[in-house]
Amino acid sequence: MSPLVKHKEFPRLKAIYFIEKAAKVKGPEKLLVALEKSKYISEALQNGLSFSDLKELGFKFATV
Amino acid sequence: MQPYKYILLKPDYYSFITDAGTEYHCYFFTAEEIFSEYPALAKKAYAFNLSLKDNISFQKGLDKRIAATVTDILKIFLHQKENAVVYICDNSDSREKARFHKFYHWFKQFNDGSIVQLRGVIRAGNTNILNALLIHKDNP
Numbered sequence: 001m002s003p004l005v006k007h008k009e010f011p012r013l014k015a016i017y018f019i020e021k022a023a024k025v026k027g028p029e030k031l032l033v034a035l036e037k038s039k040y041i042s043e044a045l046q047n048g049l050s051f052s053d054l055k056e057l058g059f060k061f062a063t064v
Numbered sequence: 065m066q067p068y069k070y071i072l073l074k075p076d077y078y079s080f081i082t083d084a085g086t087e088y089h090c091y092f093f094t095a096e097e098i099f100s101e102y103p104a105l106a107k108k109a110y111a112f113n114l115s116l117k118d119n120i121s122f123q124k125g126l127d128k129r130i131a132a133t134v135t136d137i138l139k140i141f142l143h144q145k146e147n148a149v150v151y152i153c154d155n156s157d158s159r160e161k162a163r164f165h166k167f168y169h170w171f172k173q174f175n176d177g178s179i180v181q182l183r184g185v186i187r188a189g190n191t192n193i194l195n196a197l198l199i200h201k202d203n204p
Binding site for chain 2: 018019021022023027029030031035037038039041045046051055059060061062063064
């Protein structure tokens with residue numbers, strides 16, 4: 001009998017979280033927040049969230 | 065060197081598949097938080113990511129067409145001369161220096177001179193953040 005494995009759902013952070021976090025710091029620290037945001041988006045996509053999901057959370061993407 | 069054919073999944077991301085069957089996604093997302101003290105610039109600032117569609121290990125060996133393709137996508141994106149792209153090297157796996165140098169050499173090899181690349185290391189807290197700013201040479 002296989003044990004039940006509960007997968008934690010990937011946390012859904014809103015884009016505003018990063019904007020507000022960056023607003024509280026100055027200079028180079030803002031780049032740390034941008035790096036955190038970049039990692040979050042990358043990990044979210046690897047963990048099953050779609051671009052549509054991320055857009056619903058307020059993230060904005062662009063193409064030309 | 066011919067870039068791979070890529071698909072534009074407007075308005076979200078670019079996608080291409082290598083000869084080895086690996087699918088990559090390239091995407092640009094707003095990075096207004098970096099330049100929040102400069103509102104005019106913040107509206108034109110994007111960050112860039114290149115990721116594998118599936119979380120599998122990178123193929124072994126060197127496929128220069130990947131570099132040609134990514135550079136091509138960046139050039140097209142920056143052809144809108146007011147945009148600026150920030151590339152921040154992921155340090156989660158301590159391979160940020162390798163990414164930094166690889167990205168620099170990709171651009172050095174395939175840039176036709178239309179894009180200016182400014183590289184830097186910024187100390188923030190206890191972290192060195194390796195990054196590059198890309199702009200069109202005619203960006204006002």
